[in-house]
Amino acid sequence: MKIGVYPGSFDPFTIGHLDVLKNAAGLFDTVFVAVLNNNAKSPVFSVDDRVEMIDRMIETEGLTNVRSGSFSGLLVDYAKQIGAQYLIRGLRAITDFDYEFQIDAVNRHLNPDIRTVYFMANPAHSFLSSSSVREIGEMGGSIEGLVPACNYEYILERLARQK
Ligand code: ADP
Secondary structure, eight states, X not given: OOEEXXXXXXXXXXXXXXXXXXXHHHHSSEEEEEEEOOGGGOOSSOHHHHHHHHHHHHHHHTOTTXXXXXXXXXXXXXXXXXXXXXXXXXXXXXXXXXXXXHHHHHHHHHOTTOEEEEEEOOGGGTTOOHHHHHHHHHTTOOOTTTSOHHHHHHHHHHHHHHO
């Protein structure tokens, strides 16, 4: 069984994330979308909210081999705990590469048996980030088409309250 973990802040989960997830779901037997529980990042959406939105998206998209979860502490420890041999990340620009290059070295040091698989962003999503969704939403702009449709209303309403 090839099991992958797609970790991230997912604050909130965007259609850029969905594209990476669909690619991974086609490659692995099971994929866990794992929400990082790190309050130091001052997330807008709580971990429970983010997991709930991801669950709704999994259900709506019919991604039968995808599960959700959350973790705090070391990602490689979480991966080991759920039996995953692969980490999944998306690459948008060279800045992502720089960051991922460093994280990969650290993860290899911590657990040489776990490998990371990268998917290039769909060019249509290469400028899409959770932070841009938050900014647009907080300023009253349209985030339609930037987040999964099943979560659109919820995110919009929550961001409007954030102003
Ligand atoms: P993190 O805080 O761990 O970077 P994010 O939620 O911002 O968490 O992103 C999770 C992963 O998804 C990262 O590997 C990131 O590069 C990737 N990602 C984010 N947005 C996109 C996008 N639009 N297209 C492809 N990959 C993306």
